[in-house]
Amino acid sequence: GQQLNQSPQSMFIQEGEDVSMNCTSSSIFNTWLWYKQDPGEGPVLLIALYKAGELTSNGRLTAQFGITRKDSFLNISASIPSDVGIYFCAGRTSNTGKLIFGQGTTLQVKP
């Protein structure tokens, strides 16, 4: 099936640092979503993007829908210990299609 390439696979950073992660695909997507999974829980939706070039923020999180419609980026500013978890990108190629998920980025924050 279709795949999303998410990178990096894992990050270990110092509290206060900024974080960047991205997803790329060989297919064009019309929706990009970013989820966060806390340890022992299910993923929770952070940000949804619906237009190429769209830049959306949610607190310290900012995500962008790439102009080519084949990629998306998530930035976290001034990281804190509760940012720890697995971040997943997800995309959809049509309004009725199911979501395709990236492999996840595991984030660890050192206080």
Added chain:
Amino acid sequence: DVKVTQSSRYLVKRTGEKVFLECVQDMDHENMFWYRQDPGLGLRLIYFSYDVKMKEKGDIPEGYSVSREKKERFSLILESASTNQTSMYLCASGLTYGYTFGSGTRLTVV
């Protein structure tokens, strides 16, 4: 808020047992999904359903079946559990804007 409830957080089953994982959502969503999560492999789609009594195979349906007799309930069935089905299982329901996930069931097959 949409709530997706998975009946068990942890399960331990024996090889060869028939296992039922239950999922219930309370927002009248037509779409429901079952994923499997393994380290380094992300979320892999097992089965999904767009309506009652309708089901479609996802990317890894082998060894699994599903049942959707009522709109709010979507069950995943392991016909004969095997050790390679030890994993975290996540149910989701949703619309175009995105899915809502349950808290997951961590299944161990011994």
